Amino acid sequence: MFGLLYGLFEQAFAKKEYYALILGLDNAGKTTLLERMKATYGEKEALPPDRIAPTVGLNRRERLVLWDLGGQSGLRSIWPKYYSEASGLLFLLDAADEKRLEEACSAFQSIMTDPQLDAKVPVLILLNKQDVADPKVVERMKESMGALAATSSRPSALFPICALNGDGVVKGVKWLVEQLREASSA
Numbered sequence: 001m002f003g004l005l006y007g008l009f010e011q012a013f014a015k016k017e018y019y020a021l022i023l024g025l026d027n028a029g030k031t032t033l034l035e036r037m038k039a040t041y042g043e044k045e046a047l048p049p050d051r052i053a054p055t056v057g058l059n060r061r062e063r064l065v066l067w068d069l070g071g072q073s074g075l076r077s078i079w080p081k082y083y084s085e086a087s088g089l090l091f092l093l094d095a096a097d098e099k100r101l102e103e104a105c106s107a108f109q110s111i112m113t114d115p116q117l118d119a120k121v122p123v124l125i126l127l128n129k130q131d132v133a134d135p136k137v138v139e140r141m142k143e144s145m146g147a148l149a150a151t152s153s154r155p156s157a158l159f160p161i162c163a164l165n166g167d168g169v170v171k172g173v174k175w176l177v178e179q180l181r182e183a184s185s186a
């Protein structure tokens with residue numbers, strides 16, 4: 001009986017932790033976004049020594065652990081090692097850098113087609129640097145990324161953001177957290 005009650009108590013009061021990867025080419029703004037999220041949601045715990053997995057407190061009972069992995073081409077080969085742990089994915093693009101759109105699309109496609117990433121993992125695509133982006137280029141990026149995301153059954157959404165001043169960040173994170181909550185209660 002105690003075991004059962006304790007189990008129910010634990011279930012009712014346990015902290016939920018969601019693990020999400022922040023991926024994207026180098027210079028997309030991943031670390032800037034992470035700093036912005038830490039400032040917005042608060043960082044309640046000390047950073048681990050390698051500083052790649054800060055925790056963002058969403059409320060008293062939920063935490064989002066974010067893995068900011070390096071985006072240089074030589075480092076992308078380590079991304080798949082984290083896929084099996086991920087319950088969510090954020091993919092950032094530099095919306096002001098049209099020259100690297102093809103490279104970003106190719107990196108995104110290899111993530112989407114990797115079987116190590118669970119088929120239910122929600123994918124939040126963020127078109128960053130809206131403060132300096134050309135709206136026409138942003139439209140083209142939306143089309144390309146939207147088409148790639150649609151080839152996967154994973155839930156996905158695309159938001160324009162500015163990691164530097166925080167525009168759009170809360171909206172995007174809200175979508176992701178709702179998806180994570182839904183997936184964890186299913």
Ligand code: G3D
Pocket residue numbers: 024025026027028029030031032033071128129130131132161162163164165
């Ligand atoms: P990364 O972690 O993906 O490699 P960083 O990218 O977060 O280090 O950002 C790369 C550069 O882009 C940084 O400039 C950073 O200030 C800038 N940046 C990030 N987000 C935005 C944004 O929303 N708008 C603008 N205008 N710039 C942004 P530096 O000059 O430090 O290299």
Ligand code: MG
Pocket residue numbers: 030031032070
């Ligand atoms: Mg970085």
